[in-house]
Amino acid sequence: MSATLSAARLAAALTPPVGVAYRDLADQIRMLIVDGRITAGSRLPSERELAAATGVSRTTTARVYAELREAGLLRSRRGSGSVVCVPFGESSASSLIVTPADDTGIALTYAAPVAPSGLGRAFEAATARLPGLLSTPGYLPDGLPALRELLAERYAARGLPTSPDQIVVTSGALSAVSLVARAFVEQGDRVLVESVSYPHAHEAFVSAGARLMPVPVVADGPWDVEAAVAMLSSGRHLAAYLIPDFHNPTAAVMSESERGTLARAMRQTGTLAVIDESMRDVNLDGVALPPSFGSFDRDTLLVDSASKTIWGGLRVGWIRAPHDLVMPLVQARMMHDLGTAAFEQLVLAEVLRDPEPVMTSALDGFRSQRDHLVALLAEHLPELDVARPAGGLSVWAGLPDHNSTRLVAAARDHGLLLTPGPRFFTGAPIAGEAFLRLPYTQSPAVLDDAVHRLAKAYEGRRADHAPAGPRLDLIA
């Protein structure tokens, strides 16, 4: 709970102050707290230590901490120094994470859509099958048999022969990754990850004791395959976690030959491949995707969910596992949740019996929202480097002056919640200052309003920027 943050580590997460130094530093630390990079209960370094590590004066760090204390983000504990707290009451958990503090604000922190039309009917149809379920205790540690069969057939139809026994139904894709981590990771195990990725999945591995080994980012995609192969050969890695299809957040797709090379390296080094395919179906432009990573390595753990193309509120995901890894997964579950809600599995089974209408409705919506957002950005924020993603649920925008955290802080003042780029980076978060993830899972009207606010924030922040120069050197 109460990790102590060293002065060096905190200093590394900060950029040199601009404008009024103490205010800017307090602002930067506030963002680190708000977006979860510094968690509640963490102990900050002393004012003296922080001054030494950042090169600002002791008076400045004293004012930084006073500022944070006044904002209710820091309190002093007897003998424990300054401890971070996120004051309750000011903002509830939901308002902090999912929705802005007041109803007039907009949150673009999540890439999660409302339910597509047709899902309500699936709920009704599932209700008809409910009595059979209510006459059981309802515990389904590996999943509802009918759903496991449908999911197995779905893999088979994609060229991956699968038996229902190989499916473990979980409470979403993140819950699947977390389960894999808890089942297989031991304290100190190395896990290869993409240096840009979905942060909660990385946190799930860390929470299970893993040491993350990020593969460096290259210009045109998140995979430096050569570096990854070298890393795997250099020492034992328990697992590698990758998102090869419409990678979150970059939307990149791993090529067939890259998949082959990585799968071979993992097989040779005994590394467990944990492949997140939860974006694979969000194929907006009907791109011909390379075969699933599971085709290259039979021992892969494939992770997927209904959250993107169907609905996140279902909280249903699943793992396709090699036969001998199913039981350890189910056993790990016995210490955590005993199974996924039974009725939701009936609902998903209903959808999967005839998925086209629901999926088509979802994809049509995403496609027009994507096009709308890309057009808005071209018109109102032409400085941003925006490519139209062929799939996935967000635009990964390049920021010419590497100011993601400050831009996000400014947007917040305009009632727009965003996730700062560094949040998606493991290893060298500072590199994330050059990026901003902009999800298009909300309606065109909301996107209009959001881009309007973002443009205002962008204008407002440019004035007091320090010249971009030394900061570039920090990018890994």
Added chain:
Amino acid sequence: MSATLSAARLAAALTPPVGVAYRDLADQIRMLIVDGRITAGSRLPSERELAAATGVSRTTTARVYAELREAGLLRSRRGSGSVVCVPFGESSASSLIVTPADDTGIALTYAAPVAPSGLGRAFEAATARLPGLLSTPGYLPDGLPALRELLAERYAARGLPTSPDQIVVTSGALSAVSLVARAFVEQGDRVLVESVSYPHAHEAFVSAGARLMPVPVVADGPWDVEAAVAMLSSGRHLAAYLIPDFHNPTAAVMSESERGTLARAMRQTGTLAVIDESMRDVNLDGVALPPSFGSFDRDTLLVDSASKTIWGGLRVGWIRAPHDLVMPLVQARMMHDLGTAAFEQLVLAEVLRDPEPVMTSALDGFRSQRDHLVALLAEHLPELDVARPAGGLSVWAGLPDHNSTRLVAAARDHGLLLTPGPRFFTGAPIAGEAFLRLPYTQSPAVLDDAVHRLAKAYEGRRADHAPAGPRLDLIA
């Protein structure tokens, strides 16, 4: 994943062999694997080490391992010795844990009922409220506001003023305990537990890095309050996990003065009280219970769920937390499941608006099933020491010849799955050989059949028992 089991530890879990030594020892190890005390991936000691630790011959341990290898429970890995595996195909996860391998068998491994009448109507009523939910992304990291309000009112009605902000909805009580453990436990933290308890909750703490410190059992209940207070004073404990109301599995109720004493000791030592109240409402005889533990210590984390009196298939539980612990709980959730299924929360809210009909139907069923089971045991297994529990969902039967694991193995041969007593014991599992948990959550007809099978197993095993003598000395 792959803990190495020392010969001393394995030997301590085994009782001296009776009958054909290698077969009996193989049988005992098989049970340890089947009920999860030895998990898949564990490395067993070498044949030589096990022989030395148990005092049997090397030939015997060689035959034990050969037997286990033939049964598919052990395989040899190059350089890794003998590794436990639970072969898939022979038995699926569900059949191993929840239901017996064939349809004619009975599982008394779980104390979880089918849904009470009236729950189907709550599902239908919830469907009417669904459209409002489907128009959101459905992520509820702290829970559905309407449900949090109803749960807060419920606590207030019981004398614990509570604001909705203090409620975090989870995916069941175990998921709540697991979340608490992941939010607050750091590697090596000590957690005080009852030496007899619900094992999955203990595993959740261990999985988060805790060192369990069991409080010794006393004759008339699971709490040795004096020992607990002494333990808390002897050194820092992060938390204490207790089940004071119709304790699972003993059905004991902690007295008001015991609550007061323990709460005071925890407050004085800065120990976080984690109190599992999930059996509190299963009050079959309308016993006047002492006030909730939360009345004695405002900083208590109260854990509860809808699984016992409503339905486990909902997978909805909750935590009532002090204000300053809510945010760390929600933050921990961001690495694991992002929230509980949305629709199930609507269903539970429907039930809680008028809980009496559903709860009364559930409790009436449990009461008559309990009376039926107690009468059956008195008639067919008078040797067992059975007290009629005033609440909870199982009988905690005393076994005069301390043979729980062997009795469970014998019952399995009669198609009856049970959990061996040691499974509920932390610290000195051998003490559990004197007990058997018999849940009464199934119909009278199933209980008839189960007790019939159990009586046959009991008769069959008595003949080849070693005289109970030295084994008693092992009880802690």
